[in-house]
Amino acid sequence: MALQAASLVPASFSIPKEGKSSASLRDTTLFGLSFSDTVKSDLTSSALRSKREFHKKFGAVRAQTVATEAPAVKAGAPGGKKTLRKGSVVITGASSGLGLATAKALAETGKWHVIMACRDFLKAERAAKSAGIAKENYSIMHLDLASLDSVRQFVDNFRRSERPLDVLVCNAAVYLPTAKEPTYTAEGFELSVGTNHLGHFLLSRLLLDDLNKSDYPSKRMIIVGSITGNTNTLAGNVPPKANLGDMRGLAGGLNGLNTSSMIDGGDFDGAKAYKDSKVCNMLTMQEFHRRYHEETGITFASLYPGCIATTGLFREHIPLFRLLFPPFQKFITKGFVSEDEAGKRLAQVVSDPSLTKSGVYWSWNKDSASFENQLSQEASDADKARKVWEISEKLVGLA
Ligand code: LMG
Ligand code: NDP
Ligand code: PMR
Numbered sequence: 001m002a003l004q005a006a007s008l009v010p011a012s013f014s015i016p017k018e019g020k021s022s023a024s025l026r027d028t029t030l031f032g033l034s035f036s037d038t039v040k041s042d043l044t045s046s047a048l049r050s051k052r053e054f055h056k057k058f059g060a061v062r063a064q065t066v067a068t069e070a071p072a073v074k075a076g077a078p079g080g081k082k083t084l085r086k087g088s089v090v091i092t093g094a095s096s097g098l099g100l101a102t103a104k105a106l107a108e109t110g111k112w113h114v115i116m117a118c119r120d121f122l123k124a125e126r127a128a129k130s131a132g133i134a135k136e137n138y139s140i141m142h143l144d145l146a147s148l149d150s151v152r153q154f155v156d157n158f159r160r161s162e163r164p165l166d167v168l169v170c171n172a173a174v175y176l177p178t179a180k181e182p183t184y185t186a187e188g189f190e191l192s193v194g195t196n197h198l199g200h201f202l203l204s205r206l207l208l209d210d211l212n213k214s215d216y217p218s219k220r221m222i223i224v225g226s227i228t229g230n231t232n233t234l235a236g237n238v239p240p241k242a243n244l245g246d247m248r249g250l251a252g253g254l255n256g257l258n259t260s261s262m263i264d265g266g267d268f269d270g271a272k273a274y275k276d277s278k279v280c281n282m283l284t285m286q287e288f289h290r291r292y293h294e295e296t297g298i299t300f301a302s303l304y305p306g307c308i309a310t311t312g313l314f315r316e317h318i319p320l321f322r323l324l325f326p327p328f329q330k331f332i333t334k335g336f337v338s339e340d341e342a343g344k345r346l347a348q349v350v351s352d353p354s355l356t357k358s359g360v361y362w363s364w365n366k367d368s369a370s371f372e373n374q375l376s377q378e379a380s381d382a383d384k385a386r387k388v389w390e391i392s393e394k395l396v397g398l399a
Contacts, residue, residue, distance in 0.1 A: 072166075072215040087216060088164050089350055090115045090207070092143060092200065093172025095124040097311030098224065100131055101343025102169065106350060107137035115163065117143035117154060117172075145172055145199025147186035148396055155206045166216035167350050168207050170200040170223040170281070175313050176270035182261035189395065190254040190261040192270065196277035201284060202396040208288075212296050218356050222349050223285050225302035225361060227335075229278035230376040235307075235335070242275035242376075244384060251391050270316075280392075282361060282375055283385040289359035290382070301355070303362040304373065305345045306337030334366070341368065 073082050089106060093099040094116035106112040116138055118124035124140045141157055144150040158165070173196045176183070185194035204221060211219050230236040244250070245264025252259025261268045263276045282302045289300040309326040317325075329336035337345075348370060349355055349362055355370065363373035378384060393399040 072164075072217060084111075084217070086110075087112045087166045087351065088115065088214075089113070089167040089169060090117050090158070090165060091169040091171055092117045092145065092203070094118055095120060095127045097313060097339060098305060098308055098342050098346060099169075099171040100127050101339040102171070102346040102350070103128070103138060103343075104131045104133055105340075105343045105347035107133045109347075109351070110137070112137065112351065113163070114138045115158070115161075116140045119144040119146075119150075119172075143203075145195045145203070146191060148199070148202055149186065151199055151202045152206070155203070155210075158207075159210070164214045164216065165207060165210040166214045166218075167220045167222070168204060168211060169346065169350060170204060170221075171346070172196075172200075173224070173274070173277070173313065175274045176316050177274070178316055178318060179268075179270040182256050182268045182270075182273075184255070184261075187395075188253070188255045188257075190256065190268070190273055192273040193250070193254055193263060193277045193280065196274070197280035197284070198392060198396055200281065201392045202398070204284070204288070205393070205396075205398055208292065208296075208298075211298055218299065218351075218353070219297065220299040220301065220350060220356075221285070221288060222300075222346070223281045223302045224346070225282040225285075225304055225375075225379075226275075226278040227304045227307075227363075229275045229282060230304075230379055232374065232376040235333075236275075236376060240269050240272035240275070242272065242279045242378070244276060244279060244378065244388070247384075247387055247391060250388070250395075253395060279379050280388050282379045283381070283388050284392075285361075286359055286380065286382070287385040287389045290385075293358040299356050299358045301349060301358065301360050301362060303346065303349050305342040306364060307333070307335040308339055308342045309336055311339060337364075345370070 073084055075082055089112055091099050091103055091114055094103045094114065095118040103114040103116055107114050114133070114137060116124050116128065118140060119142070121140055121142055128138050128140070141154060141161070142150070143154040174192055176192055183191045185191055185199070187194070189198055200223065208221070211221060227233050227235045228238070229242045231241055236242065243264055245266070247263055248265040249260035250263040254261050254263070256268070260266060262273060285300045285302040292298060293300060307329045309329040314322050314325060326336065345364055345368070355362065357372070360372050361375050362370050364370050390399070
């Protein structure tokens with residue numbers, strides 16, 4: 001089955017969001033939401049209208065099944081109509097929570113093949129089956145982000161599969177809020193920053209080449225950030241706060257032996273390490289944007305999908321927290337979002353023709369409309385981004 005009229009696709013991938021950037025500059029983001037949401041949804045409506053028109057025109061038509069060596073857009077039926085092949089997206093940590101919900105949302109469109117990059121093959125297979133993802137729409141490949149060897153092995157295996165790489169989603173994470181002592185990755189980095197940041201840093205650096213080779217009309221690299229790493233919000237001010245300091249711990253390798261296990265050189269704190277790792281994630285995307293967007297045309301973005309208070313992320317937290325956190329977020333902060341809804345949001349950042357802007361941190365307002373949010377001062381500090389990049393490339397063996 002051919003996707004009709006894909007000749008128009010590249011143009012349709014750049015629907016502008018009129019007036020948006022000036023509006024976002026005025027925003028305060030105390031709750032991760034803009035205080036001018038109403039204004040914003042008005043401003044977005046024209047983009048949404050264009051989006052709806054796009055979907056009306058092309059949405060109902062299905063993409064053809066993937067043929068790896070096929071060009072992304074190729075001449076189809078006689079009469080000049082062109083076809084768009086299935087997109088190929090790698091999602092790390094797709095065995096639960098947000099990653100799984102995103103895999104499901106993308107697979108259901110019939111336009112994407114999802115490579116679930118997971119550390120537990122069996123869990124991933126069961127998760128995909130119970131989510132009802134059709135088997136032709138996904139494959140599972142082993143990836144343990146807490147081992148740089150595994151990251152390199154994954155990249156090799158992926159290349160051997162000869163699938164194109166059109167979008168990379170760095171989603172996996174661990175959160176160890178109750179740990180009293182640090183634990184470590186295979187290479188001896190503190191586990192939260194080692195997994196969430198350094199594992200993804202190596203993965204994304206290596207896969208940049210592969211993304212670059214793709215001929216898909218809109219190539220993207222996405223990292224999941226968070227409100228809790230942004231100290232310009234209330235959530236980001238709940239102690240312990242994210243703070244990279246002068247990065248002496250990171251520079252020393254976070255090994256807890258001759259250096260601290262924390263990026264800023266302080267005492268171990270699992271909740272802070274997680275928040276610091278999210279700051280690194282958000283800084284990394286901006287540094288990618290600065291270094292590679294112009295040259296490659298790849299879209300680099302991060303996002304805060306909302307508070308998905310029911311996921312496995314909180315598995316290490318005390319039972320009382322796990323019990324109270326979802327109602328607290330639902331009824332008090334109103335920041336709660338279901339796994340399904342969050343999956344749709346991330347799927348939007350992967351494939352929505354109106355979200356191609358690079359260097360952006362996406363959030364959603366209470367009507368579930370996306371907007372460009374503002375990062376905290378630290379999470380948007382260009383010098384820190386460069387420093388994180390330079391130290392990290394040494395730690396993962398790229399420099
Ligand atoms: C730590 O505790 C944990 O120890 C750690 O393991 C980890 O989980 C970490 O961040 C994660 O948190 C934080 C602890 C202390 O907070 C608590 O969770 C204790 C609960 C306190 C109860 C408050 C009452 C709320 C009523 C809710 C009733 C429902 C119950 C549900 C509870 C579910 C749990 C969430 O945190 C504190 O110190 C408490 C106060 C923190 C408030 C922070 C406010 C910051 C000030 C705001 C300034 C804003 C400035 C912004 C500037 C922006 C400028 C643009
Ligand atoms: P989950 O715990 O449900 O999902 C995390 C995924 O990461 C799991 O699939 C897990 O695998 C995987 N993972 C963990 N360690 C590794 C590793 N070493 N190698 C490979 N995969 C690994 O949590 P969420 O879905 O909530 O989290 C997804 C993302 O969303 C994270 O980046 C998180 O920071 C972010 N986020 C979450 C929010 C929330 O409220 N939940 C809010 C803001 C951001 P396994 O299934 O094997 O454990
Ligand atoms: Mg938070 C005002 C809104 C708001 C939002 C959107 C979140 C999101 N949180 C908010 C407020 C508060 N939280 C307040 C006022 C408190 C003190 C009672 C509070 C507490 C709290 C704790 C203890 N919140 C937490 C924790 C966690 O352990 C979670 C965490 O920090 O993980 C790193 C968390 C979160 N709150 C959020 C979100 C999205 C999280 C979790 C996950 C993440 O950042 O990825």
